[in-house]
Amino acid sequence: xxxxxxxxxxxxxxxxxxxxxxxxxxxxxxxxxxxxxxxxxxxxxxxxxxxxxxxxxxxxxxxxxxxxxxxxxxxxxxxxxxxxxxxxxxxxxxxxxxxxxxxxxxxxxxxxxxxxxxxxxxxxxxxxxxxxxxxxxxxxxxxxxxxxxxxxxxxxxxxxxxxxxxxxxxxxxxxxxxxxxxxxxxxxxxxxxxxxxxxxxxxxxxxxxxxxxxxxxxxxxxxxxxxxxxxxxxxxxxxxxxxxxxxxxxxxxxxxxxxxxxxxxxxxxxxxxxxxxxxxx
Amino acid sequence: xxxxxxxxxxxxxxxxxxxxxxxxxxxxxxxxxxxxxxxxxxxxxxxxxxxxxxxxxxxxxxxxxxxxxxxxxxxxxxxxxxxxxxxxxxxxxxxxxxxxxxxxxxxxxxxxxxxxxxxxxxxxxxxxxxxxxxxxxxxxxxxxxxxxxxxxxxxxxxxxxxxxxxxxxxxxxxxxxxxxxxxxxxxxxxxxxxxxxxxxxxxxxxxxxxxxxxxxxx
Numbered sequence: 195x196x197x198x199x200x201x202x203x204x205x206x207x208x209x210x211x212x213x214x215x216x217x218x219x220x221x222x223x224x225x226x227x228x229x230x231x232x233x234x235x236x237x238x239x240x241x242x243x244x245x246x247x248x249x250x251x252x253x254x255x256x257x258x259x260x261x262x263x264x265x266x267x268x269x270x271x272x273x274x275x276x277x278x279x280x281x282x283x284x285x286x287x288x289x290x291x292x293x294x295x296x297x298x299x300x301x302x303x304x305x306x307x308x309x310x311x312x313x314x315x316x317x318x319x320x321x322x323x324x325x326x327x328x329x330x331x332x333x334x335x336x337x338x339x340x341x342x343x344x345x346x347x348x349x350x351x352x353x354x355x356x357x358x359x360x361x362x363x364x365x366x367x368x369x370x371x372x373x374x375x376x377x378x379x380x381x382x383x384x385x386x387x388x389x390x391x392x393x394x395x396x397x398x399x400x401x402x403x404x405x406x407x408x409x410x411x412x413x414x415x416x417x418x419x420x421x422x423x424x425x426x427x428x429x430x431x432x433x434x435x436x437x438x439x440x441x442x443x444x445x446x447x448x449x450x451x452x453x454x455x456x457x458x459x460x461x462x463x464x465x466x467x468x469x470x471x472x473x474x475x
Numbered sequence: 476x477x478x479x480x481x482x483x484x485x486x487x488x489x490x491x492x493x494x495x496x497x498x499x500x501x502x503x504x505x506x507x508x509x510x511x512x513x514x515x516x517x518x519x520x521x522x523x524x525x526x527x528x529x530x531x532x533x534x535x536x537x538x539x540x541x542x543x544x545x546x547x548x549x550x551x552x553x554x555x556x557x558x559x560x561x562x563x564x565x566x567x568x569x570x571x572x573x574x575x576x577x578x579x580x581x582x583x584x585x586x587x588x589x590x591x592x593x594x595x596x597x598x599x600x601x602x603x604x605x606x607x608x609x610x611x612x613x614x615x616x617x618x619x620x621x622x623x624x625x626x627x628x629x630x631x632x633x634x635x636x637x638x639x640x641x642x643x644x645x646x647x648x649x650x651x652x653x654x655x656x657x658x659x660x661x662x663x664x665x666x667x668x669x670x671x672x673x674x675x676x677x678x679x680x681x682x683x684x685x686x687x688x689x690x691x692x693x
Contacts, residue, residue, distance in 0.1 A: 255536065256553035345552035355531035357552045439530035 198313055201305065205317030209283060218279035218325050225275070226268055226332045230340065233264055260344030262361050264337030266437070269368065272329065273431050274408070276372075277379040278401050279325060284318040285383035285396035288468070292391040297473045307469050315384055315461065322376045330369055346437075354439045368433040371450070375430050378453050379404065381460035382426075388468045404430070423448075426456040499577040499591040503607070505614045507569050513640045514542040516690040524555050526652055526679035531555060538685075543567065557629070557648040557681045565593075565605060565619060572596035583608045583617040584634075601625050615641050627651045638688060645684050652679040 209215050233240075237259045245254070288311075291297040300310070346356045356364065379400065386396035407427040411418040422428045432449040435442060517539045524531050536550035544567050548554060578590040588608040595602060601623045608618035620630045627650060634645035653676045 252555045252557060254553065254555065255548045255550050258553070347553065352528040352530050355529070355553050355555075357532065 197305065198309060201309065201313030202316050202320070205287075205313050206320060209287075209317055209321055212283075212286075214286070215283055215321065218276075218282060219328055221275070221279060222272065222325065222329050223332055225272065226329070226336065229268055229271060230264055230336060233259060233267070233341070257342065257344035258347060259341060260346075261334065261336075261338030261341045262344060262346040262358065262365070264341055265334040265365060266346060266348065268329065268333035268337070269372070269433065273372070273433070274405075276325065276329070276376060277404050277430070280322050280376050280379050281383040281397050281400035283321050284380040285387050285400055286393035287314045287318050287384055288387040289390040289393040289396050290387075293393055301473050308465060311388075311465055311468055315381070315464075318380050318384060319377055322380050323373060326369060326373050326376060334365065348437045350434070350438070352439070354437060356437070364436045368436040371433045371436065371446075374450065374453055374457075375432065378426055378457050378460070379430075381457050381464070385460040385464040385467075388464045388471070403427075424452065426453055429453055499575040499589070502577075502589055502609050502611045502614070503569060503573075503575055503591060503593065505611075506607075506609055506616055507566055509614045509641065510566055511542065513540075513642065513690055516540050516640075516642070516688055518642075518685045518689070519687045521684040521686070522554055522556065523682040523684075524679075525682070527677045528652075529555070529679075543570070555681070556683075557650065565607065565616070568593065568595045568600065568602055568605065571600065578606075581608060583632075586610050586617055588617055613641070640688075640690055642688055642690075643685060645682065648681045648683075650679055651676050 241258055242249075291300060301307075343358050345358050346361055348354045348356070382403065383396050383400040386399045387393065390396050390399075404427055407425055408430070411422050411425060411428060418425075429449040429452055432446070435446050435449065517537060520536045520538050522534045522536060531553070534550055534552060534554045536548050536554045536556075539547040539549075541547075548556060573596055574594045576592045578592055580587055581590045582588070588610050591607045591609060593605040593607060595605075602621050603624060604622040606620040607616055609616045615635060616633060617635075618630070618632050620628065622628050630649045632647040632649075633643040634647075635641060636644040638644065
C-alpha cells in the first residue's frame with residue numbers, strides 16, 4: 195500500500211510537472227470568467243429574451259441572475275469541453291512514457307505492471323477531480339461571491355423553479371455525477387493510451403469518439419434511438435437530471451450503472467492489454 | 476297607427492336600456508366606492524401556479540397595497556404573479572369612464588349576482604371589455620373576466636371569508652398561456668432533441684390565498 199502511495203505521488207509529480215496539465219485549469223478559468231463577465235454585462239438582456247415566453251402572462255419577483263444560475267450556465271457550457279481537458283492529461287499517462295522512451299527504464303523497477311497502472315490511473319483521476327473542484331471553486335464560489343444566492347430557474351421541457359435551500363444538494367449531486375462521467379472519459383483516454391506509442395493519438399481519439407458519437411446520436415436521433423441507451427456519451431449531460439423538478443431515480447440509476455459498466459470495460463481492456471504488452475520503447 | 480306602435484315600442488325599449496345602464500352603473504359605482512374605502516393594507520400571500528410547463532412549489536409573499544393601484548410584492552425567492560388579477564384593474568378602468576350594460580342575473584357559487592358588461596371609454600387602454608359578476612346587495616364582486624389587447628382573456632374568481640372590508644381571502648386567476656419552446660442553444664437541454672414540442676396554448680391558473688390582512692388606511 196505504501197509503495198502504491200509513493201507511485202501515485204510520483205505519477206502526480208510527473209503530471210503536474212508538464213505544462214499541458216495547466217492548460218485545463220487555465221481554460222476553465224478563462225471560460226468561467228468570460229461567462230461571469232458576459233452575465234454581468236448582458237445577463238439581463240438574455241434573461242429578458244428567455245422570459246418573453248412568460249412575460250405576456252406573468253410578472254416576476256426575485257433575484258434571477260445569481261450565483262446558482264451562473265454555476266448552472268457554467269456546467270451547461272463546459273460539459274462538452276471538460277472531457278477534452280481530461281483527455282489531454284489522461285491520454286498521455288501511458289503513451290507519454292512510450293513517447294519519451296522511459297517505459298523500459300520504468301519497467302526495470304521492482305513494481306508490477308498492475309500496480310503501475312493503478313497508480314497511473316489514480317493519479318489521472320486525481321487530476322480529473324481537481325479539475326472539477328477548480329470548476330466548482332471558480333464557477334460556484336465566484337458566482338456566489340459576485341452575484342449572491344437566489345432561486346434557480348431551469349429551462350428544459352418545462353420551466354423548473356428551485357428554491358435556494360434545495361440547490362446545494364442538487365449541485366453536489368450534479369458535480370458527483372459529473373465526476374463519474376469524467377472518470378469514464380479518463381478511463382477511455384487511459385485505455386487508448388495503453389495502445390499507443392504517442393500521446394497525440396489517444397487524446398485526439400478520445401475527443402473524436404466523444405464528439406463523433408454525440409453528433410451522430412444527436413443528428414440521427416431516430417436512427418440511433420435503439421443504440422443511444424447503451425452509449426456512455428448519452429449520459430455525459432446526465433447531470434441535468436438533478437435539475438428535473440421530480441427526480442427520475444430510475445433514469446439516474448441507469449445512467450450511473452451504464453457509466454460504471456463502461457468504466458469497468460475500459461479499465462479491464464487496459465489492464466488486460468498492458469499486462470501482455472511488449473514494451474519496446 | 477302602425478307607425479305609432481313602432482315609435483312606442485322603440486321608446487319603451489330605449490327606456491329599458493337606459494334604466495339597465497343606470498342600474499349597472501350604480502352597482503359598479505357602489506362597488507368602487509366600497510373598495511376605495513381601503514387605502515392601505517398588507518397581507519401574507521401563498522401563491523400556487525398551475526401551468527402545464529411551469530414547475531414551481533407554492534411560494535409565500537408579502538403584498539402591500541396603497542390606493543389607488545400601487546401593489547408591492549416581497550418574497551424570499553421567485554414569485555410568479557399573474558399580470559392581471561392582482562391589481563384592482565376594474566377600479567382603474569372605471570376611473571377613466573365607462574359604459575356598462577346589465578346582462579342578466581347569474582349564480583356564482585350559490586350567490587345570485589348581476590352580470591354586467593363594462594366597456595371602458597378610453598380605447599387606448601389594455602382592457603377592451605370586462606364582465607363583472609357583482610352581488611348588488613353587498614357590493615361584492617365574485618367573478619370578473621377581462622378581455623385585453625396584449626394579455627388575452629383573464630378570468631378572476633374572488634372568494635371571501637368574513638373580513639370587515641370584504642377583501643378576498645382567495646383569488647383564482649385563469650388565463651391562456653402559449654406553449655413555446657426555447658432553442659437548445661439556450662436551454663442546453665440536448666436530451667430533449669428529437670422530442671416534439673407541444674404547440675398551441677393551454678389554460679393556466681394562479682391561486683393566491685391571502686391571510687393576516689392588516690388594514691392601515693381606511
